[in-house]
Amino acid sequence: MIGKLILVLSVAPLVAVLGCLLVRRPRFCEGLNLVASAVSFACAVPLPFLVDGRETLFWNDYVIVDRAAAWIVLCTSIVYFLASIYAIGYMRLLREDERLYRFYALFAGFGLTTLVGPLMNNIGIYWIAIELTTLVSTFLVAFERVAESMEAAWKYIMVVSAGISLALLGTVLFYWNGTFVLGPTYHMTWRTLMDAAPQMNPVLTNLAFLLVLVGYGTKVGLAPMHSWLPDAHSESPAPVSAMLSGALLNTAMIGIVRFLAITRASDLGDLPALILVAFGTLSLLIGALFIVRQQGIKRLMAYSSIEHMGVVALGFGFGGTLGVAGALYHMLNHSLNKSLMFFGAGNVMRAYGTKEIPDIGGVGRFFPTQGALWLGGAIAITGAPPFGLFLSEFTIMRAGLRPSFSWAVYAMAALLIVIFIGFMNHFRTMYYSPVQAGAAPSVKLSAWCTVPMWLSFLPLLVLGLWWPSGVWNYLTSIAQYLSPGLP
Amino acid sequence: MLIQNLSPLASSLFSLLAIVSLLLSFVMLGSRWLKNYLYAFAGESWAIAALSATVGYYGNYPELYLVAILTLLFRGLLLPYLIWRIIRRLEVDREIHVVMQPSSSLVVGALFVMFALTVSFRAAGQFHLELTVAVLALTVMLSMKLIGFLLLAVRHEAISQVLGLLVLENGVFLGSQVLVPGMPLLIELVILFDLLIVVACFGVLVGYLLTHVGTTSSLELKRLVG
Numbered sequence: 001m002i003g004k005l006i007l008v009l010s011v012a013p014l015v016a017v018l019g020c021l022l023v024r025r026p027r028f029c030e031g032l033n034l035v036a037s038a039v040s041f042a043c044a045v046p047l048p049f050l051v052d053g054r055e056t057l058f059w060n061d062y063v064i065v066d067r068a069a070a071w072i073v074l075c076t077s078i079v080y081f082l083a084s085i086y087a088i089g090y091m092r093l094l095r096e097d098e099r100l101y102r103f104y105a106l107f108a109g110f111g112l113t114t115l116v117g118p119l120m121n122n123i124g125i126y127w128i129a130i131e132l133t134t135l136v137s138t139f140l141v142a143f144e145r146v147a148e149s150m151e152a153a154w155k156y157i158m159v160v161s162a163g164i165s166l167a168l169l170g171t172v173l174f175y176w177n178g179t180f181v182l183g184p185t186y187h188m189t190w191r192t193l194m195d196a197a198p199q200m201n202p203v204l205t206n207l208a209f210l211l212v213l214v215g216y217g218t219k220v221g222l223a224p225m226h227s228w229l230p231d232a233h234s235e236s237p238a239p240v241s242a243m244l245s246g247a248l249l250n251t252a253m254i255g256i257v258r259f260l261a262i263t264r265a266s267d268l269g270d271l272p273a274l275i276l277v278a279f280g281t282l283s284l285l286i287g288a289l290f291i292v293r294q295q296g297i298k299r300l301m302a303y304s305s306i307e308h309m310g311v312v313a314l315g316f317g318f319g320g321t322l323g324v325a326g327a328l329y330h331m332l333n334h335s336l337n338k339s340l341m342f343f344g345a346g347n348v349m350r351a352y353g354t355k356e357i358p359d360i361g362g363v364g365r366f367f368p369t370q371g372a373l374w375l376g377g378a379i380a381i382t383g384a385p386p387f388g389l390f391l392s393e394f395t396i397m398r399a400g401l402r403p404s405f406s407w408a409v410y411a412m413a414a415l416l417i418v419i420f421i422g423f424m425n426h427f428r429t430m431y432y433s434p435v436q437a438g439a440a441p442s443v444k445l446s447a448w449c450t451v452p453m454w455l456s457f458l459p460l461l462v463l464g465l466w467w468p469s470g471v472w473n474y475l476t477s478i479a480q481y482l483s484p485g486l487p
Numbered sequence: 488m489l490i491q492n493l494s495p496l497a498s499s500l501f502s503l504l505a506i507v508s509l510l511l512s513f514v515m516l517g518s519r520w521l522k523n524y525l526y527a528f529a530g531e532s533w534a535i536a537a538l539s540a541t542v543g544y545y546g547n548y549p550e551l552y553l554v555a556i557l558t559l560l561f562r563g564l565l566l567p568y569l570i571w572r573i574i575r576r577l578e579v580d581r582e583i584h585v586v587m588q589p590s591s592s593l594v595v596g597a598l599f600v601m602f603a604l605t606v607s608f609r610a611a612g613q614f615h616l617e618l619t620v621a622v623l624a625l626t627v628m629l630s631m632k633l634i635g636f637l638l639l640a641v642r643h644e645a646i647s648q649v650l651g652l653l654v655l656e657n658g659v660f661l662g663s664q665v666l667v668p669g670m671p672l673l674i675e676l677v678i679l680f681d682l683l684i685v686v687a688c689f690g691v692l693v694g695y696l697l698t699h700v701g702t703t704s705s706l707e708l709k710r711l712v713g
Contacts, residue, residue, distance in 0.1 A: 122674070124671070124674035128677050131681055132681075139688075146699060150699045150700050151708045151711055153692060154692060154708060157688065158639070158652070161685065162639055162652055165652070165659065175663075176666045179667060179669070185669035185671065201613045201614065231711045234711070235711070290713070293713075296713075
């Protein structure tokens, strides 16, 4: 059953890629991509219910379905589905019908690579999956064919490819380290390395982990390797920004987390976790500083992604049941919330024809429904109650209240307050600053642009009011696998 | 383990080929002409292909012959050809504004090699391999990494950056041939194909940059800040 679901989940976007390339009619392509994303979503939803505590392996052990992978795939498929609905409305506003089939072929390809990435069991193949996500999404970032998006695409592929080559070096060193335990040729899966970790040389494990952390950390957008992220997120079409932020970052994060689990199994103490926590705190700091003085609306959201990946990194770094469960819950909430924020930002950008915050005014007056949803999302993304991110951030903070990490919790609390103030100030400008005459937007937004906002807002609210005990138990069982031995 | 019981001849052959690759990356550091970068990169790839074959011969890994042939074809011929085609389309044939003079970047590169040697000596010492070719392989791997990053940092023509990226990959590939010759064939093959796609993507992007930005120098890419 699980195998069939995984197969359908990955074949659906593949069919969409081929279909879009063969039949180049724009309306057909958007429909096909939407159907494919809906099928992937429908297959991903039952996965967490079906996966029990064990790992299920397919295709000569190249594909792994465990609880962590199922969770990430669920987050990804939600964003892919929502972004596919939104893309129909948004891409019609761009009026690029003759090139639209390429967009949807790439978009489905991007969905495919981000969906299968977390399912890769061989560490080398995982690296390639992550590299492929970069290659596909570069052309999505460059889709608008203006100087800014070209610049963003170039920086994106350059910085990320260079960064991820460090992860390859780390992977080779992990393999080399493993050869002293397992012999010259072995199948390098997460499980074999984790089992061999206690006998592997700790110094080399540490070196390899650092390389992997910097490498995949580039992809996750942890500061100071984040420099590509604001550019790529702000210059790509809004549905792509949502996918980059809500789906791609999680796909790369799970790799770091699995490597962290390997180091926890070896005799290294708190050092690797401490480094991850340091990167997380720095990301929060960079996020806070740039959010406060930001002028671009989508760059604001991009720096908020850096901030939230910092929070997730803190959660996994703190470890233990609370830390890992909080971080995983945060991933889901962030995926929902950041989709909502990018959809709203895309709407506003198209309606006002500008990306600059000071040029936007009276959002709530001109777009009552979308404006209210977007404002609600803005409150949620800063971690205020009653939304999901409040619960997950609070859980992560509780996890860090140990002598070795409490400094990070205080820093996190202070920076989150700064971010709250900065973020709300920008929204005050956009909603309540006086509107000049003639600044009223002329574009009318279709239901395609509004429905996905509702679809992300409502679950976010529900997840904030009610953390189902089933989900809690599910996440704590992942915690036992990812950070064994911690309370 | 292959590297623990190598004949002196094999050991010196490995060292020779690794050193040749490292020297060729210094050629890239010391030149300003895009063509020279390209030739140095192609030569480096041939040295790595030869290294794969040698490791395959002495270590009894027949599948490495296949890797050697594919390395020669892909990295040694096809990639340089693709990049040569991109260079021909461009109007630049050398780095015009130099951030760091080639001579000073050679000195920095030498410092990087010393750093890499220190790290490698410590790392190999963990397994008591200080006196084997492992130290050299690690050194060359790490220093080609660092030199690749230096190329990325101080060169700003799009082509130099692509070649810098390929030097990064070459370094890892070279090291993995000596350190982990038993690495499953599948991964090496997929990485080779992956590189091909990367270069194809870069080719397309360079064309876009030229059309939509009007330059291929990263010094001009400064619209997006803050």
